[in-house]
Amino acid sequence: MNPMLQGQSARRAIPQGFLEALRERFGTAFSTSEAVRAHHGRDESPYPPMLPDGVVHAASIEDIAWVAAHCHRHKVPLIPFGAGSSLEGHVLAVQGGISLDLSGMDRILSVDAEDQCVTVQAGVRRKQLNEHLRDTGLFFPVDPGADATLGGMASTRASGTNAVRYGTMRDNVMALKVVTADGRIVHTGSRARKSSAGYDLTGVFVGSEGTLGIIAEATVRLYPQPEAVSAAVCNFPTLEAAVNSVIEIIQMGVPIARVEFMDTDAVKATNAYSKLDLAESPLLLFEFHGSPEGVKEQALAVGEITAGHGGTDFQWAEHPEDRTRLWTARHHAYFAGVQMRPGCRATTTDVCVPISQLAHCVSATAADLETASFPHTIVGHVGDGNFHVLMMIDPDKPEEWRESELINRRLVERAIAMGGTCTGEHGVGLHKMEFMQAEHGEGALDMMRALKQAFDPHHILNPGKTIPPPSEEG
């Protein structure tokens, strides 16, 4: 077994007649074929697949409710599946059971232009949504890079490049339709912009990684497409200089829409992959949204601050095609990294620290990586204090797994010691569970366990993920 999966596997028995009932209810929308199960037993993480016993393609919320009630009655695990683009092993069927594929539930149910929100089925994808919104003058800003489903993004509390200005899924999900562990359909939230009417159930489900309920529909906020958009790129002599620029920009309150950091290795990989000729040193990539005057003002302020930190070649890209080229390159940083080493798998980790600690955290991590035996890059949504490390490892070499895991552990422990978190946006899945106790303490974990027990008493929903068992048992 892969060293990353030690101790994870404990498949539950499937009661007799259970799969047959699914076949009877769903016909060809239910599959037990090896190929379909293999597709649903993995995500973008380097974990080897762990296959579910069967896959249901849901077409409606009633389908979801039926499957949940069925699984609840028979105590069979149930794992919601969207685009499969999660990064920390979220959808692996570590205890077997049913993968519930929501990607066919991809209808945009209502665009509410006046109220600046949209209600979608869980399987709607981010790019599809913005394509659909194009002529409304509105857009949905949360952008984790991957073309994830909205349900998956809500479940992992995703964010991405725009979060510094527009917030994360926590801030942008207004209401949900959720199926409970035992198959009831529940509404949370409303289309009002704020409410003090009781417990924030919407916030409970956002980020719960399919372990508390199954998100079937979501109402999310939209924003006016900015009147003017411009981008800029700036190189720095050191990564500290780049990061310190960002800290100052944030502290000055410049309302930047995006600011992304790439280390020298990430720039090199991007030049090779995206056929660009960016100067190969630590780099910041900015985007400004506002009125034409406003974006000029922001770019001017940022240009001054970066110059004060030794930034060079501050280039301002007003033309849409230049902007798109730069940002497409940034979005391909993951693929660019993977291309550095043919046949590798990338282990991607992310942490988020208070911004005062960011320069220290990034440079200590870069020092750890200096002696690594495999290619690596650092990129990050540094306006939030959030950054990622990509390590391109040979999946057949256990020593590389162990080495990358050690670097990951040092990074996460450092982030937590600095008052930060073990994951800013990727989620816990399997890979960050071991750090939950160090981050939250046993008291908070006990409350999370109580919440899980209250909402999913048979522990059928995505079991073995997110919240580790109590330490005496685990």
Place this chain on the structure above:
Amino acid sequence: MNPMLQGQSARRAIPQGFLEALRERFGTAFSTSEAVRAHHGRDESPYPPMLPDGVVHAASIEDIAWVAAHCHRHKVPLIPFGAGSSLEGHVLAVQGGISLDLSGMDRILSVDAEDQCVTVQAGVRRKQLNEHLRDTGLFFPVDPGADATLGGMASTRASGTNAVRYGTMRDNVMALKVVTADGRIVHTGSRARKSSAGYDLTGVFVGSEGTLGIIAEATVRLYPQPEAVSAAVCNFPTLEAAVNSVIEIIQMGVPIARVEFMDTDAVKATNAYSKLDLAESPLLLFEFHGSPEGVKEQALAVGEITAGHGGTDFQWAEHPEDRTRLWTARHHAYFAGVQMRPGCRATTTDVCVPISQLAHCVSATAADLETASFPHTIVGHVGDGNFHVLMMIDPDKPEEWRESELINRRLVERAIAMGGTCTGEHGVGLHKMEFMQAEHGEGALDMMRALKQAFDPHHILNPGKTIPPPSEEG
């Protein structure tokens, strides 16, 4: 009994020796005097006081933990108390028990200028905090009007005039130190700006009105004091014209910091109380934050939009003293209302609706009020779709209670039917409990009850509030 309290009273028996143990532990910080209990048995709502059996003045989180463990062991109600400025009966001891006064825990524990956050004890007040921050270049924006405690504001998910730009307590509480029902101390959240590490316990406690745990400390976000601030005031021929201006401003994405609506009655009351000579018609009061260029640009955009809706006398106040005079008058709208009728009590209600429904909701409410037998005003944070109705009733006339309750019921049912919420920022307390089922449905209420049961199995924390019992029992 006051008609508003029918069916609410069911005091629990206090076990022998229970109060004596508190006296022994806390000495003079524990009181059973009538005067102290009376002070802690009421808030700013029109409910008659319901006294606790005793009051503990907590000086430390250990004090809180001791009292919680003691109450948990003996199944005695425990009600956190801050400034007593809540509006919906939140702190009334409907089942008796202990009021835990946190106002003495008023230390600002650490200002983190670089990370733009501050950690405070629960008893720190809003004005005290901003006074303390004055020289740091930062400020805390959430402003419910009353000089509430931060713990109370977190507990009611408060917001106020700045929420349209800076969000509510939901958006601005980063981390908490909470005492659980059985007296354990738990940390939630971190100083990282975002996290995907497990369930959002911070969000669970914010808005839970002291029914899930006792907030002892809070870390909240700060923002750079804006470089430039300006205000403007504009009158309108009708309330619809005023509200439609706001809708257009929000839809255009103008980043206004505040926009407040006052109906003609509120303007008249304010002129009388604050010795102003505002034109007596529906009015909007704006505040703009940004760079000097930015606030001019915003004011220009807003001036054009309001003119398009028949707005007149658009006056732009750049001088701090003019701004302060206007905003102080708005903050005194509550007192101005109460002064309309000497000896009255004000019943204040608030709803929040999707902004597309705002004009319709406000004008239907104004129509309801036209025949009211008591003075009334409508004011609101209309940028969020949130508005308040103040009704100045004679506390000795049950028929006025009933009349105001009828108007409140029609307002709330209208807001819910429009996809809104029974309270945008005041909270549920006692007064909005009866609307929770209509707003959330039985399924969501069941999940809230499961959460309550998981976190407070003996139902000692502020019992009889926020979440109504199941309909077959209640």
